[in-house]
Amino acid sequence: MKQATKLIHAGEGVDTGKTPSLTTPIYETSTFVFDSVADVERYQAGKLDGYLYSRYENPTVVAVEQKVAAVDGAEQSLLFSSGMAAIATAFITLLKAGDEVICCSAIYGGTFHILEDLMSKFGIAHRFVSIEEMSDPLKVIGPATKLVWFESPINPTLRCIDIRTVAAACKKAGVLSGIDNTFASPINQPVLAMGIDLSMQSATKYLNGHSDVTGGVLSGSKAVIAPLAKMRRLLGGIMDPQPAFALGRGMKTMPLRVAQHNANAMAVAQFLDGHAGIERVYYPGLPSHPDHAIAKGQMSGFGGMVTIDVKGGREGAFRAFDRLKVIKRAASLGGVESICSLPILTSQYGLTDEELVKAGVSKGMIRISIGLEDASDLIADLEQALA
Numbered sequence: 381m382k383q384a385t386k387l388i389h390a391g392e393g394v395d396t397g398k399t400p401s402l403t404t405p406i407y408e409t410s411t412f413v414f415d416s417v418a419d420v421e422r423y424q425a426g427k428l429d430g431y432l433y434s435r436y437e438n439p440t441v442v443a444v445e446q447k448v449a450a451v452d453g454a455e456q457s458l459l460f461s462s463g464m465a466a467i468a469t470a471f472i473t474l475l476k477a478g479d480e481v482i483c484c485s486a487i488y489g490g491t492f493h494i495l496e497d498l499m500s501k502f503g504i505a506h507r508f509v510s511i512e513e514m515s516d517p518l519k520v521i522g523p524a525t526k527l528v529w530f531e532s533p534i535n536p537t538l539r540c541i542d543i544r545t546v547a548a549a550c551k552k553a554g555v556l557s558g559i560d561n562t563f564a565s566p567i568n569q570p571v572l573a574m575g576i577d578l579s580m581q582s583a584t585k586y587l588n589g590h591s592d593v594t595g596g597v598l599s600g601s602k603a604v605i606a607p608l609a610k611m612r613r614l615l616g617g618i619m620d621p622q623p624a625f626a627l628g629r630g631m632k633t634m635p636l637r638v639a640q641h642n643a644n645a646m647a648v649a650q651f652l653d654g655h656a657g658i659e660r661v662y663y664p665g666l667p668s669h670p671d672h673a674i675a676k677g678q679m680s681g682f683g684g685m686v687t688i689d690v691k692g693g694r695e696g697a698f699r700a701f702d703r704l705k706v707i708k709r710a711a712s713l714g715g716v717e718s719i720c721s722l723p724i725l726t727s728q729y730g731l732t733d734e735e736l737v738k739a740g741v742s743k744g745m746i747r748i749s750i751g752l753e754d755a756s757d758l759i760a761d762l763e764q765a766l767a
C-alpha cells in the first residue's frame with residue numbers, strides 16, 4: 381500500500397475491546413461500513429442491527445435520544461439541528477392540505493411564521509386563539525382541526541395554560557396535542573405524563589444548558605414518533621454527532637441545573653417583588669402571578685425565567701438594562717450564564733402599540749434568564765441597576 385492509501389486506512393476499526401469507553405463516543409462519520417452484500421440485504425430487511433447513513437441514524441445521536449426519552453418519559457425521542465427544524469418537521473409530517481392547526485396567539489415567533497408564511501403555502505390553515513380560548517379547547521376545535529399547539533409558560537409574561545385540560549380536550553375531540561415545553565423543561569413539567577401527544581423543546585435552551593449547542597427535540601409514543609422519524613430522513617434536519625455529544629454531556633447535570641435555576645429565579649423574583657424601581661414582576665412561582673394556581677398544579681419547579689416591568693417605561697428599562705454588569709445582554713435562555721433581553725427589541729420587535737397590549741408586553745419590560753451564579757450576586761446586580 382502506498383502512503384495516501386495507508387494514511388486513509390490506518391487506525392480503522394480500533395475499538396476499546398473489553399474496556400468500553402465510559403462516555404458516549406462521537407461517531408463523527410457520515411456513513412457506515414458493511415462486510416458484504418448479504419449484510420446490506422439484511423440491513424435493508426431490518427434484520428441487521430446497524431447503521432447506514434448519518435442523515436438517517438447515528439450511534440452518538442441515538443444514545444443522546446435515549447437520554448431525551450428518559451427525561452421526557454417518552455417511548456421515543458428525536459434530535460434535530462434546531463428547535464425550528466423540530467417544529468417544521470412536526471408540522472410538515474402531521475398536516476396536509478385542508479387541515480387546520482389551532483395555535484395559541486402568544487407563541488414563539490418562529491412558530492408563528494412557520495404557520496403564517498410556510499404552512500399556508502401548502503393549504504394548511506391555522507387559527508390563533510387567545511390564552512383564555514386555549515384554556516377551553518373544545519370550544520375552538522373545529523371539523524378540520526388536526527393539531528392543537530401551545531406553550532406554557534408563555535414568553536415573556538410567563539402566563540400558563542392548564543396542560544391536562546388541553547390534553548383531555550384533544551383526546552376527546554380526536555385531535556393531536558402538541559406543546560413547546562422549552563421554557564419549563566420536562567424536569568419541572570413532564571407534559572407527556574399529563575396526556576400530551578407530542579412534546580417539543582428547543583434543546584438550545586435548558587436541555588443542553590450551556591449556550592453552546594443549537595438543537596431541537598420531539599418526544600412521544602412510538603406511534604406518534606414513527607412518521608416524524610421517517611420525515612426527518614427526507615428533510616435532513618437531524619442533529620450532527622458533535623453537538624449531540626455536547627448535548628448528552630449537558631443533559632447529565634440537567635436535574636441539578638434546573639433545580640438551581642428554579643431556586644435562583646425564585647430568590648430573584650422574591651427580591652424584585654415590591655422593589656421600588658419595579659412596576660411588576662412576572663414569575664409563575666409568585667402568588668401574585670395571575671396563573672400561579674395553574675402553575676402550582678402542573679410544575680414541580682417554576683423555572684428560571686423572570687420578567688419585570690421597570691418603573692419609567694421604555695427609558696427606565698433601557699437605563700437598567702445598560703447598567704447590568706453580571707447579567708449579560710443577550711437573546712436566548714436556559715444557560716448557566718444569566719442573560720437578559722428587552723422584548724420590544726427581540727421577541728416582540730416591530731409590533732404596534734395595540735399588538736403589544738394584546739401580547740401583554742409593556743415597553744418597560746426586561747426578560748431575564750436566571751443562570752447558575754450565586755443568587756446574591758444576581759440580586760446585587762439588579763439592585764445597583766435599578767437604583
Ligand SMILES: *Cc1c(COP(=O)(O)O)cnc(C)c1O
Nearest residue numbers: 462463464488560562582584595
Ligand atoms: C428558542 C425557542 C424555539 C426555537 O428553537 P431554536 O433552537 O432556536 O431553533 C422555539 N420555541 C421556544 C419557546 C424557544 O424559546
